[in-house]
Amino acid sequence: MEKMDDNSSNGSPEKEVVEVESVTIRFAGDSGDGMQLTGDRFTSASALAGNDLRTFPDFPAEIRAPIGTLAGVSAFQINFSSEDIHTPGDALDALVAMNPAAFKANIGDLKRGGILIVNTDNFTEKNFQKAEIDSNPLDDEKLRGNYQVFEVNVTDLTRRALEDMDLQSNLADRCKNFFALGLMYWMYTRPMEPTKEWIKQKFGNRSEIVEANTRAMEAGYHFGENTEAMASHYIVPEATYPAGTYRSISGNVAVAYGFIAAARKLGLTLFWGAYPITPASDVLHELSRYKNFGVRTFQAEDEIAAVSSAIGASYAGALGVTCSSGPGIALKGEAIGLAVMTEIPLVVLNVQRAGPSTGMPTKTEQSDLLMSMYGRNGESPVPILAASTPSDCYDVAIEASRIAVKYMTPVMLLSDGYLANGSEPWLIPAEADIPEMKAVFREDPEGFMPYDRDPETLSRPWTIPGTPGLQHRIGGIEKQDGSGNISYEPENHDHMVRLRAEKVAGIAKDIPPVEVMGEDSGKVLVVGWGGTFGAIAAAVEALQARGASVSQVHLRYLNPFPANFEEVMRKFDKVLVPELNLGQLVKVIRSEYVIDAISYSKVQGKPFMVSEHITKIEELL
Amino acid sequence: MEKMDDNSSNGSPEKEVVEVESVTIRFAGDSGDGMQLTGDRFTSASALAGNDLRTFPDFPAEIRAPIGTLAGVSAFQINFSSEDIHTPGDALDALVAMNPAAFKANIGDLKRGGILIVNTDNFTEKNFQKAEIDSNPLDDEKLRGNYQVFEVNVTDLTRRALEDMDLQSNLADRCKNFFALGLMYWMYTRPMEPTKEWIKQKFGNRSEIVEANTRAMEAGYHFGENTEAMASHYIVPEATYPAGTYRSISGNVAVAYGFIAAARKLGLTLFWGAYPITPASDVLHELSRYKNFGVRTFQAEDEIAAVSSAIGASYAGALGVTCSSGPGIALKGEAIGLAVMTEIPLVVLNVQRAGPSTGMPTKTEQSDLLMSMYGRNGESPVPILAASTPSDCYDVAIEASRIAVKYMTPVMLLSDGYLANGSEPWLIPAEADIPEMKAVFREDPEGFMPYDRDPETLSRPWTIPGTPGLQHRIGGIEKQDGSGNISYEPENHDHMVRLRAEKVAGIAKDIPPVEVMGEDSGKVLVVGWGGTFGAIAAAVEALQARGASVSQVHLRYLNPFPANFEEVMRKFDKVLVPELNLGQLVKVIRSEYVIDAISYSKVQGKPFMVSEHITKIEELL
Amino acid sequence: MATETKTNGVGLKLSRKDFQSDQTVRWCPGCGDYSILAGVQKVLPELGLPREKYVFVGGIGCAARFPYYMNTYGFHTIHGRAPAFATGIKVVNPELSVWVITGDGDALSIGGNHLIHAMRRNIGINILLFNNRVYGLTKGQYSPTSQVGTKTKSSPVGSIDYPLHPISLAIGAECTFIARTVDRDQKHMAKILEMAARHEGTSFVEILQNCIVFNDGAWHQYTEKGLKEQNVLYLEEGQPLVYGSEDDRRGILINDFKSEIVSADSPGIAVHREDDEDGAYAHLLSRIEVNGGPMPIGIFRNFQRPPYEAMLEDQVTAAQLQKKMSVDDLLHSGDTWEHK
Amino acid sequence: MATETKTNGVGLKLSRKDFQSDQTVRWCPGCGDYSILAGVQKVLPELGLPREKYVFVGGIGCAARFPYYMNTYGFHTIHGRAPAFATGIKVVNPELSVWVITGDGDALSIGGNHLIHAMRRNIGINILLFNNRVYGLTKGQYSPTSQVGTKTKSSPVGSIDYPLHPISLAIGAECTFIARTVDRDQKHMAKILEMAARHEGTSFVEILQNCIVFNDGAWHQYTEKGLKEQNVLYLEEGQPLVYGSEDDRRGILINDFKSEIVSADSPGIAVHREDDEDGAYAHLLSRIEVNGGPMPIGIFRNFQRPPYEAMLEDQVTAAQLQKKMSVDDLLHSGDTWEHK
Numbered sequence A, B: 001m002e003k004m005d006d007n008s009s010n011g012s013p014e015k016e017v018v019e020v021e022s023v024t025i026r027f028a029g030d031s032g033d034g035m036q037l038t039g040d041r042f043t044s045a046s047a048l049a050g051n052d053l054r055t056f057p058d059f060p061a062e063i064r065a066p067i068g069t070l071a072g073v074s075a076f077q078i079n080f081s082s083e084d085i086h087t088p089g090d091a092l093d094a095l096v097a098m099n100p101a102a103f104k105a106n107i108g109d110l111k112r113g114g115i116l117i118v119n120t121d122n123f124t125e126k127n128f129q130k131a132e133i134d135s136n137p138l139d140d141e142k143l144r145g146n147y148q149v150f151e152v153n154v155t156d157l158t159r160r161a162l163e164d165m166d167l168q169s170n171l172a173d174r175c176k177n178f179f180a181l182g183l184m185y186w187m188y189t190r191p192m193e194p195t196k197e198w199i200k201q202k203f204g205n206r207s208e209i210v211e212a213n214t215r216a217m218e219a220g221y222h223f224g225e226n227t228e229a230m231a232s233h234y235i236v237p238e239a240t241y242p243a244g245t246y247r248s249i250s251g252n253v254a255v256a257y258g259f260i261a262a263a264r265k266l267g268l269t270l271f272w273g274a275y276p277i278t279p280a281s282d283v284l285h286e287l288s289r290y291k292n293f294g295v296r297t298f299q300a301e302d303e304i305a306a307v308s309s310a311i312g313a314s315y316a317g318a319l320g321v322t323c324s325s326g327p328g329i330a331l332k333g334e335a336i337g338l339a340v341m342t343e344i345p346l347v348v349l350n351v352q353r354a355g356p357s358t359g360m361p362t363k364t365e366q367s368d369l370l371m372s373m374y375g376r377n378g379e380s381p382v383p384i385l386a387a388s389t390p391s392d393c394y395d396v397a398i399e400a401s402r403i404a405v406k407y408m409t410p411v412m413l414l415s416d417g418y419l420a421n422g423s424e425p426w427l428i429p430a431e432a433d434i435p436e437m438k439a440v441f442r443e444d445p446e447g448f449m450p451y452d453r454d455p456e457t458l459s460r461p462w463t464i465p466g467t468p469g470l471q472h473r474i475g476g477i478e479k480q481d482g483s484g485n486i487s488y489e490p491e492n493h494d495h496m497v498r499l500r501a502e503k504v505a506g507i508a509k510d511i512p513p514v515e516v517m518g519e520d521s522g523k524v525l526v527v528g529w530g531g532t533f534g535a536i537a538a539a540v541e542a543l544q545a546r547g548a549s550v551s552q553v554h555l556r557y558l559n560p561f562p563a564n565f566e567e568v569m570r571k572f573d574k575v576l577v578p579e580l581n582l583g584q585l586v587k588v589i590r591s592e593y594v595i596d597a598i599s600y601s602k603v604q605g606k607p608f609m610v611s612e613h614i615t616k617i618e619e620l621l
Numbered sequence C, D: 001m002a003t004e005t006k007t008n009g010v011g012l013k014l015s016r017k018d019f020q021s022d023q024t025v026r027w028c029p030g031c032g033d034y035s036i037l038a039g040v041q042k043v044l045p046e047l048g049l050p051r052e053k054y055v056f057v058g059g060i061g062c063a064a065r066f067p068y069y070m071n072t073y074g075f076h077t078i079h080g081r082a083p084a085f086a087t088g089i090k091v092v093n094p095e096l097s098v099w100v101i102t103g104d105g106d107a108l109s110i111g112g113n114h115l116i117h118a119m120r121r122n123i124g125i126n127i128l129l130f131n132n133r134v135y136g137l138t139k140g141q142y143s144p145t146s147q148v149g150t151k152t153k154s155s156p157v158g159s160i161d162y163p164l165h166p167i168s169l170a171i172g173a174e175c176t177f178i179a180r181t182v183d184r185d186q187k188h189m190a191k192i193l194e195m196a197a198r199h200e201g202t203s204f205v206e207i208l209q210n211c212i213v214f215n216d217g218a219w220h221q222y223t224e225k226g227l228k229e230q231n232v233l234y235l236e237e238g239q240p241l242v243y244g245s246e247d248d249r250r251g252i253l254i255n256d257f258k259s260e261i262v263s264a265d266s267p268g269i270a271v272h273r274e275d276d277e278d279g280a281y282a283h284l285l286s287r288i289e290v291n292g293g294p295m296p297i298g299i300f301r302n303f304q305r306p307p308y309e310a311m312l313e314d315q316v317t318a319a320q321l322q323k324k325m326s327v328d329d330l331l332h333s334g335d336t337w338e339h340k
């Protein structure tokens, strides 16, 4: 393929349109290049085009790493399809690389024969150095053999498109992502209108920016249309969806909505005690916008104050929630133990990231399960739930709130960086669909005892300050069952330790059994939890389609396990547990059931690929 | 038996002396009654008498709970014997109860036919009320049927003995514990001389106190000698001991000595970062007295500062140790994760107490094992060691230091309230016996890389500030192996996570295999860890003596397990794991080896009794 | 704040006894905590709130067990974090009268950060710091208020940590009500506690408290007859800074940011004012005793600014008026599309 | 402290470049942190210590990554705890020159307690607080130094938390050296850093730093030509408190614990003195800007008292002289007995 410039592209736009089922593309550039925004817009356009889709934003830990370096590469991946899909895709059909660093960091994920679009204006000696590349990779003939390479002078073309606007060149250059977006819209036959609307709304008060971005996008689109180099483009038909109204949702927004919905349903004020930390901060940001729902967000001085204030809030009759990520959760253990002892409702949301220690803050991982189980002194059992997709974050937030309030217990809720920032289309549920639940405050002084128990749930009464006649005192010292008075009596302690465990274990009766996706017996059962759902499901479905004897169970409840879990596992020859850690769930399964479950572990700060699961499962079949 | 007063006791001291093998006695009274001191003195006298012995002090959480109440009862138990013993004893041969509350709280532990000595002066209506007793229990005929009851007006007799001394009555009354001590010295034929010496040394500058206490003790002794009511007394012959110099040692003192010894051996300054907490504070107190060994104790503002300062100290080339108990350890998780990531030597000593939350601070428990394993975000493996007897605390402190320094890793060291305060005779080891170990600071700039590894230990070089030419930077973000530079590279992270796990797992090659006490195959293997050692050993030995097929393994290393552990377990039909928690070690064994080990759990804030183990093991035989 | 005492709508006048719980008090006999408990139990009936509106929040320590002994709502939490728990409680229900009871270790050692953050936010809670200059509950280590050279179990040759001075720190953290009183002076305590309770925003009272077991006599100069007359400087709004026994009255002269002790009839004796928003004067007062002068007790500083919870309520109310939304509205916000 | 720069015994004069590490600096282009880095790298060669004697300790935050860029020993620790790590380092090796680099969130939010405890102990470390009034690394939430009403992602309708003022707090915590400087004023910064480094005990320097991405212009009044002349008050020992442009010189009059802005030629303008051990004057200075006056930069307070590590060394040395012991002696201390 020849080097192109825009003069060469006067041909008529009579181009072949190829229909395809699924496409995975990735925009990659410097942190300052606006790749996340570009990806978001492409996602929105694809949603409106009726595709099923999943996204995977991936950005650096630095606010603005040095321009042009590998550390500064920011990428956004989207998989869109006319069929049901579960993941943002494994290998890429198309890669847009805005500079050499983005090229270098991402080229390995492009399929053979895939489309590579590079912004040649950035392929300069200086940038090769920054990207630690010896020579211009575009000069490498092998590249052209492996991929469909389109060299586009994006910066220059964008500048030209805006030439007559008299903008600072710096501003013109900042529109080049819209050029790339326009080009991809043409490539995948998406309408530009909704994005134009969005640009207007977003930059409404700065008309020159509206115009510049719009023009840049159109220039990109028309470039695709006109350049001879691009002979064909693609269309991904609408997916068949259950009827209804949809939106795109990320895990962090979904979880925020879930807590608002739960608090409404319960008739409680939502109190959110949090200290900022990546990747959990966005939940705080989202919720701080909903004071109109009575939400009180409290940006605490640290994570310990955050959890303590949330416990105080619940004690006073609110739905107290605290949210953080790994290192911040580690700090909360002591206070969570107090909530266990005083039996106060609390949800602790952990948006997990790669550890240990500071680790890789913007990268995903599932390595806090065992800390959730055991990261407190003494015997301090808590229910643990995990979300499996971005939209599932909404449902688990509601369910965690239900359990916390019904059982007067802290609940650990696990999300992760992948779910938090990834998005998918969501058939918007109705408020009326929220499961039944209620918060009851004890008000009757007759026979009141703070540690009196509901015989069914083993829960104690929630009795909030301000209630006349029910003054009482609680605390973290062991207490007599019933009266709640301090007690150092040996038998009472034994009784209470077992009772607290029993209360949590008893939740198994109140949660749905695990559902087997596929045959309910066979060779391999793949057991997963959390954000690995999509990739496992895609792999299992693919193998099932080929007739393999493999089924899937995905756990929402990690403590207690659903009542039928053991029985389900015993019907398979092998149990495989893929996790983005060194094998944490598998440890619990093995110890609980003495089943020789097999761990499949990946700890790279990024999600599994579907193909990895397929390979692993095939090994066991 | 008749109510006695001292006038009745003019008879000649021609009393029967009965030789017995082992005796367990308990002094119980109000917190203000000086029972701990009494117990300590009796212990010392018994040690000098050449008995083997174990002690168990048990005191309330309050500094001074209201006088006469159950909450205020303080007790001290000692088992002394002419044979090897392992525990402070199960049921009591003799109980001294200084008031009704002490009577009520302890009478249940007295053997049928055992000796009960009560201070009748305190058996008043008011004290019955405080102890929540309806009527005078001494009036109950059954009592006399079950025990040898001696009613002694201790307070009155003490006052009379000091009558001519013109003391404030308050001071005279405070000597009544010495009367009780004297009586028990007579009862068990112990010489008073060493205690007289001790009184002189202790109260040397207040001669009236010296005289009052001495006289009170003599009065008690002579009361025993003279009263007709006490027809016989006992002698426990010397035990046969390996030759050498002995002392009595408690776990908290032993552990302090162990760290001093380790630091000396390593040629390092011992830095102790701690924040006071029961039952760990005494280690800080002990060490703060040894500035002459160069020990730097730092009473930090909280537990996080304590561990952080200790990590800073190790970073700068000291042996950094931090010490706390459950709730305080929970706070240290995040910082320990940093030590894992930066691979800095650190020992974290946890003197466990009953949890969760504040729990029962003065009571013992083993419920922090899983927190030690998993109480940190991300995959952050650390070696874990546990002490099994008070004197063993010395050895494990040395061993933990050795591992921390050799493998550049934080080490969790578990003790508990029972070991911390309990004591036993100790054949004093020599400094020359300390195992070989050394601390090497990297000084050679040639080819220096901060994460270069020793191929055998996988340990990185310890390179301390001040070393010319080796300036480098470390931190909690994931790092490239070798260079130690920040790296977000997926494969590197996976490599590093596994490498850190492998480094810790590799310690298995450097520790002794587990030793089986008894036959190395059979019906039941009892696997224990920590402070349960003595009771399990006593039970297993007793059953072995009766020919039962039972053996014992007691683990010092809980992570990694010794290399032969699985093999050893597989040679038994059943593996029983007794623990003072809900079954924490058993969880790890089951998940590690998929062995259906059986948990035997007691969570009462107090140690197992030998008889409990015997019953449980017999069930399985 | 309601001014009439109501329980279930029935007006009734409460007494000290009404605020005593059924729990046996477990402090050492002779501990200064007893008098503070009595003082609080005597003041609350004067405040006109029913019992159920009070919440006492303790951290961990001898002092922090205080909530058990009050017939109100009580929460014995964890070490050092009581101000954070209290913040959550107050934010959720600003009508409650929330009291934090804390010791010098609980408040200033492990809990120092929560203390200063509660103060700077001006959250409407009352913080009583029982300062006995020692860790009582853990049996007698030196604390952040112990003087240099204090010999304890953990400092056998004397502590080397310079102490924190709670009042100076509170000024640095911009607390809006700062006072000091003494366990042994019930009348003074009552007055201060009442003022503290009525203050909107954070009120902070350091109470000099005797730990009879581990630090007996730490404040004897200021509590014992014959000594206190010479050593206590009562701060009274609008009154000159004078103190001392009848025959040896002295006064404080302030000049160029230094205080000086002079005879009470010297000219220019400083006159006390509580409304010192800048805090420099109050800060100087807090150093008088540190420099070997008398111990000022009373209100160091007292000024108004809107408390945190009130500003939060305002924001919530404004948002609710401005934009009513259902959960359905929320879920449908942003871009949506239809599938048929 | 050694005054000659030695590495492996070879005397050599170091330059700024010698203190630059091989790591790519990863702050945003235009971030104020760059100038502070340059400032520090320029000052260290003046101090006469070899590179290996320096340890830079960071918490977490943009600022706290500073240690990576220094060719010295560096430890990037965890959020808020840097002063505690630094304390351990200094205690073990008092010969090291230990620097804590921290941000307003790291130092004052999560780390407030360690900060005040380091200060009150007077541990011999240098603490540089880069105050940009925002959480930079976590992308722009308001911080404990943000002014009320600050709109950020976590405070969309404006923050309601009153800010902490680092200098006021440091006075409350009795820090012995307290100063403020500005990222954009290299000359002033150099002077202050050198003084801080030479101070024994804790030295604390607040550096006004611009976060170009999340809080651009927070300090423009004090850094931009044309503005700073009017708004910065330079504190100089023995010099009157005057500031302002040539044609509008003003001065600070202090009267009865209140400051007032008057024309520079008015009588009675206050004269600066660093040696304010009581702290009331320094405290008042720290309020001038809060009350809408100019921003004082320079040394607020500077006095001597023995640092923690020195007192500890003294105790250790005394103990070692007094009672030499072997481990064998230790193990045999107390009651022992023999078995044959």
Ligand SMILES: Cc1ncc(C[n+]2csc(CCOP(=O)(O)OP(=O)(O)O)c2C)c(N)n1
Residues within 6 Å of the ligand: B275, B276, B277, B278, B303, B327, B328, B331, C060, C061, C062, C063, C064, C079, C102, C103, C104, C105, C106, C107, C130, C132, C134, C135, C136, C137, C138, C143
């Ligand atoms: C996390 C944690 N660390 C340490 C302790 C142990 N502890 C309990 S109270 C206390 C200090 C008490 O001192 P202070 O606050 O002055 O109260 P006082 O007992 O003197 O009234 C300490 C260190 C604890 N309970 N929890």
Ligand SMILES: Cc1ncc(C[n+]2csc(CCOP(=O)(O)OP(=O)(O)O)c2C)c(N)n1
Residues within 6 Å of the ligand: A275, A276, A277, A278, A303, A327, A328, A331, D060, D061, D062, D063, D064, D079, D102, D103, D104, D105, D106, D107, D130, D132, D134, D135, D136, D137, D138, D143
């Ligand atoms: C325990 C913990 N909590 C929260 C975070 C997230 N976090 C990192 S830096 C930071 C605040 C940074 O603000 P500041 O100290 O002002 O530094 P700046 O980035 O502005 O220089 C936060 C909240 C963390 N890394 N660790």
Ligand code: SF4
Residues within 6 Å of the ligand: B063, B064, C026, C027, C028, C030, C031, C032, C033, C062, C063, C132, C136, C137, C210, C211, C212, C213, C214
């Ligand atoms: S130890 Fe001290 S503070 Fe605690 S209850 Fe006893 S006297 Fe009071």
Ligand code: SF4
Residues within 6 Å of the ligand: A063, A064, D026, D027, D028, D030, D031, D032, D033, D062, D063, D132, D136, D137, D210, D211, D212, D213, D214
């Ligand atoms: S976010 Fe702000 S403080 Fe952080 S590097 Fe960028 S400009 Fe500097």
Ligand SMILES: [Mg+2]
Residues within 6 Å of the ligand: C061, C103, C104, C105, C130, C131, C132, C133, C134, C135, C136, C143
């Ligand atoms: Mg105290």
Ligand SMILES: [Mg+2]
Residues within 6 Å of the ligand: D061, D103, D104, D105, D130, D131, D132, D133, D134, D135, D136, D143
């Ligand atoms: Mg900042």
